[in-house]
Amino acid sequence: MTTTSNASERPLRADAARNREKILAAAATVFAARGLDVVFDDIAVAADVGVATVYRRFPDKDSLVWALFENAIDEIADLVRHANEMANSWDGFVWFLEEALGRLCANRGLREVIMGAPYAEERMMAAKTRLVPAMMALVERAQRDGFLRPDVVEADIPVLELMISSLSGGANDVAPDLWRRYLRIMLDGLMTERRAPSTLPPSPPEAVVIEAIRASRCGSASRTSESSPVAPEVPTS
Amino acid sequence: MTTTSNASERPLRADAARNREKILAAAATVFAARGLDVVFDDIAVAADVGVATVYRRFPDKDSLVWALFENAIDEIADLVRHANEMANSWDGFVWFLEEALGRLCANRGLREVIMGAPYAEERMMAAKTRLVPAMMALVERAQRDGFLRPDVVEADIPVLELMISSLSGGANDVAPDLWRRYLRIMLDGLMTERRAPSTLPPSPPEAVVIEAIRASRCGSASRTSESSPVAPEVPTS
DNA sequence: AGTTAAGTGGAACGACCTACTCCAGATATC
DNA sequence: GATATCTGGAGTAGGTCGTTCCACTTAACT
Incomplete structure (x- = not known):
């Protein structure tokens, strides 16, 4: 691979x-x-x-991280490009967020490099700025078509991704799709007007789920098995 | 105090x-x-x-944490109670989120205890469960009045708070109100239909802001001054 | 098959960091 | 002024993490 x-x-x-x-x-x-x-x-x-x-x-860890995630940004760039080519600009926007977040939520390491972990920093940063124009196009196209609210800017996208992916990691094992629920809410808040009466996709978070999220948020009781098998790269559709 | x-x-x-x-x-x-x-x-x-x-x-740190944050939950309970007494249920719902998030975003320690840091865990947990009924009432009242979408449950609230407050801490110094922007989006996604054409409150995140959020997210270059003066408890209106 | 250069494992080292204690001396209290 | 209480900060013990060293194994080439 x-x-x-x-x-x-x-x-x-x-x-x-x-x-x-x-x-x-x-x-x-x-x-x-x-x-x-x-x-x-x-x-x-x-x-x-x-x-x-x-x-x-x-x-050093930089070289390892870089060897593993060198293509990650390019893959995301491909996502944006493909999203920009979709017929309906809103569908493209949504599709991109789903794809990107699916990857980000399933892979904590990926999330960290992309969100600026101090490892292959300069190289990652450089790769990221190359991606900005396409993201701007994605946002502006959806706005021009009247789907996306006009007061959103490109810089909001990574922040939204950061926020939504922040709860995964802990929820991964017990409710790997929970992020979809909150993405739905955010999307409904991002579009100019509610089109269809959307319903929140995954079932509401059980107490167990919330507990798992919390537990992950601080290095408390996570020293059970070190051979936790996890989906390696692209587990979401 | x-x-x-x-x-x-x-x-x-x-x-x-x-x-x-x-x-x-x-x-x-x-x-x-x-x-x-x-x-x-x-x-x-x-x-x-x-x-x-x-x-x-x-x-131990537990006793210190508990001495400091014993009342924190009760204060939040008071917020919920007051929100429930407001004339308009949606306004109450929004007001509560703003107040709670204001505190959570301004105080990283508070955020951590409430979100389940492993310090005064049992006691905090107990205090939190006492708060659930009032939160359910808040949610259900707003739903009964047709403001809040019906597929949201009480358990979503802490998750939303966690998500939104996750980007503060880094943004605190440079854009302490950034969370309001994303709360606005979430609220627009939470209500049944867009009422007034709302606009996103704080200006969109500059590159500096995003950088600050990233920097905070990993213990990289944060060893400058240890006497960083920060608002102690309740800085947001 | 034998020579050799390349590769291997894991013990061991040193530089941290963090939690916690000890005790000679300072300070309040009566 | 006697005494019980309190204090500071040096000191310790224990842990972690990144890194290296070297006796040994293994692939490659003749």
């Missing part, structure tokens, strides 16, 4: 290349489940290699 | 009582600005006493 060994630099021995992939896969899982603030040791045991191997392949 | 020495247990020497108050005041400031995850040492220097004094008065 991710970069096979870059042939331009040096051949990298067969087993080493294999290990590199194991590390990347393990890191993807661990990052997705627990965010970027995990120690190299955890990645090593998840990949079933020694720590030194991880360090040898990826001298 | 906060508990003067509890006369029922033991008189506590004059200087000791004075120090206790200094500690509470300092902790309030520090907690509000940097959340509950501060070391006792920081509170001690802010209070201008030794660490031992802090430990002597408050053996």
Whole structure:
């Protein structure tokens, strides 16, 4: 799925290349489940290699993060582009938010890099600014067609994404689609007038769900199993 | 403002009582600005006493947190009660959210305890469940009057509060009212139909603001001044 | 098959950080 | 002025995290 060994630099021995992939896969899982603030040791045991191997392949977390999430922004850029090509501009707007949030909510690491975690910062930032024009187009098109309220600006979008994705992570395990409920509310607040009488998609949050969200919000009792299997990249439709 | 020495247990020497108050005041400031995850040492220097004094008065963080935020929930209960007594149920609903979020966004520590930080957990939890009926009444009244969409439940309220207050903390210094913008959007999505053509209150987020939110979201470059003066309790109208 | 360069694991190290205590000296109280 | 109370801040013990070192294994090439 991710970069096979870059042939331009040096051949990298067969087993080493294999290990590199194991590390990347393990890191993807661990990052997705627990965010970027995990120690190299955890990645090593998840990949079933020694720590030194991880360090040898990826001298710092920046390079590992970058190797994993280099394409993430471009994928989002593709989403925006595709959304801009949809016939109905509001449908495009909604579709983009659903797709982006699906990814962001399912992958805590992705959320953190995109929201500005201090890891591959400059590179991520650069990639992000490249995305702004397309986002502006998306917003303005929906506004021009009279769907999206005119007092919204492009800069609101990441903030909205940040807010909505902030409750996932804890709710992931117990109610992975909860974010859709609040996205629906936000969308109803974002459009110029209610068109159809929309209903909130996932069932209202149970007490358990709220509890899970809370528990995640602070490093309290989360030291049960370190091999929590989590959907790796694109689990939402 | 906060508990003067509890006369029922033991008189506590004059200087000791004075120090206790200094500690509470300092902790309030520090907690509000940097959340509950501060070391006792920081509170001690802010209070201008030794660490031992802090430990002597408050053996663990739970007792300090509880001493500071014991009334917080009751204050919120008062808000709900007052909101329920307002003539217009929708206005009451909106007023409550504004008041509650104003407090939550201005005080990071408050936000953390209420949202379930692992400190005075059981006690806070107990206090919170006592609040549920009034919240249900608030929601149901607004629904009965046809203002609030019927598919919202009481459990949605804390989630909404959590989401909206999640972006404050970083934005506090640079745009302390930004949350109002997104509350407006959420409210427009929560009501059954748009009544007046509402406009989003605070100006759209500048790049600086977004940057500040991001920076706060991860402990990166936040080691400048530890004496950041922050509004202590109830700064929003 | 043997030589060699590349790769490996995991113990070990040092630089933090954080919670908490100890006690000689200061201070209120009567 | 006697004494019980309180104080500060140095000191400790314990934990975490990033990183390296080196005796050993393994692939690659002849």
